[in-house]
Amino acid sequence: MRATLMYGAGDVRVEDVPDPKIQNPTDAVVRVVRSCVCGSDLWPYGSMPAAEQGRRMGHEFLGVVEDIGSEVSGLKRGDLVVAPFVWADGTCDFCAEGLHPSCRNGGRYGLDGVDGGQGEAVRVPQAQGTLVKLPVGEDSALLPSLLTLSDVLCTGHHGAVTSRVGPGTSVTVVGDGAVGLSAVLAARRLGAERIILMGRHKDRTDLGREFGATDVIAERGEEAVERVRELTGGDGTHAVVEAVGTEQSMDVALGVVRAGGAISRLGVPQYNEVPLGRDTFMRNITVTGGPAPARAYIEELLPDILDGKIEPGRVFDRTVGLEEVPDGYRAMAAREALKVLIQP
């Protein structure tokens, strides 16, 4: 089959790879119907050292179960399923606590002989604990929104939940990428009263407004902090969702969080230290977040997509075939595309 591999910064190729087959009785093989490129894929796209061996890419996909191991129940061939961005057994103590990314028998796509999502098919380990059946056909217009259950919508929701967004709260979302916009949508859904979106790309922040942002701030750094302070009577917001991952964006997050408030980190940290000295202590600031347990959130979020209450799939603004995935990476890295949908 054909699949996407990264060989180094800027070097993405679509190549022939072995067809996936059931290897363990807990596996399923899923033919990919929709996949996409993640903002986190852009970190290695910008910095990966050149390598002889390519890295299999992609961790967001939905598709049709083509084959299934003998120990997988609750799924059958022909089911349309969505795959959370990590696979997990669904039964260990971490999964029971809703922390699937720390599953004792789980792992990531594209590593250790497991396929990536940016290809024609994927062998999914721990299929029973991982895959969620979707009650639509593979020609459904909802597929883009359903695909966001794989990562960005659940990740935005994780940011809103862990930063304690609730009815009447105020939240700042740092970053207007697909995760940031999903966090806006999630915060609105959870009842946030004021949602301040920080971003400089008008097409994105316009979508952010449609998703529920009440204010948009194009400034960066200290000026952005000042603007949030002005908007909030000097206090900052109860919650902050940090959806970038740089030192600068964390500094902004710390600058705009209200006393007693929480910053949820969704962007993979590109820094090693956070300035959490005396000031943040005296203000009872919480820093939380991390990889979202997408699997834990799907049951809650899926009905709102099926009912048309939310349309998170609007973050996809470009669709490519599998052979055009390298150009999809280029377009996202160049900020020409917000998020690229792949239709193999």
Next chain:
Amino acid sequence: MRATLMYGAGDVRVEDVPDPKIQNPTDAVVRVVRSCVCGSDLWPYGSMPAAEQGRRMGHEFLGVVEDIGSEVSGLKRGDLVVAPFVWADGTCDFCAEGLHPSCRNGGRYGLDGVDGGQGEAVRVPQAQGTLVKLPVGEDSALLPSLLTLSDVLCTGHHGAVTSRVGPGTSVTVVGDGAVGLSAVLAARRLGAERIILMGRHKDRTDLGREFGATDVIAERGEEAVERVRELTGGDGTHAVVEAVGTEQSMDVALGVVRAGGAISRLGVPQYNEVPLGRDTFMRNITVTGGPAPARAYIEELLPDILDGKIEPGRVFDRTVGLEEVPDGYRAMAAREALKVLIQP
């Protein structure tokens, strides 16, 4: 009246100061019946530059209302009251959220013309929002335990609450000072199943065991982390209460926290940065805590003291008169005393 002032590192004096008087209609004047020295007082005791003007000391006290402003209701002369370690109006949005240390009209003892607690009397601003009436006489044997409502018991409780200690959870308490031991007591009270106390002073860790610690670890640094890992099947504990405030103790806290777990900081940070890079992100670690809203917790904790269910006053292992306060500081700094009670 007589009161305690600090003039620099190691330089504590008891001197004559003006008698407190009602200055605002929201004030009360409280004659101090019991006060104490706080672990946080030892930071300036170890490092304060010598000054011409002494700094008024003490923020934990209980006493009798001697005079009262015209706008204070719910209190009367002769009431025995306990004072949380910050004063607060009890009515602003922060107080309503239970975050009294961030009160919009609140402040700290010993600053801006407000007396410290280590003296004969204190003018308490915002008395109605701050002081809590105690249903015992000033000869009650419960006074030491009731005094801990002013700070250490509520601070330990804050650590347990914010690190999400609950029935069946495991917790590591870093530090065997009065706050650490209070955190042990609070964690036990909230149903923690396993309470690992880190400390090297046997008399303190013995009290910690009586307060509910199930394991005591005398090692420090990497060895301490290894010991907790051994005790928890490699996982670490769900919760960590960091009751020291040094870079080293935060490193230990980060080393022993289980994936998905929370570290609550109770020790005033003597560092500026926390190593919260990629590893803590991937493990969904939360860092939280800060000054406890003691006022918010007193209603919950007071009945357990009155009923004799908890005896947090056992952290006091030395009692001094007001004139001996300097020696009390010395004894605490030399680790001869765990916590010094002052009986003016």
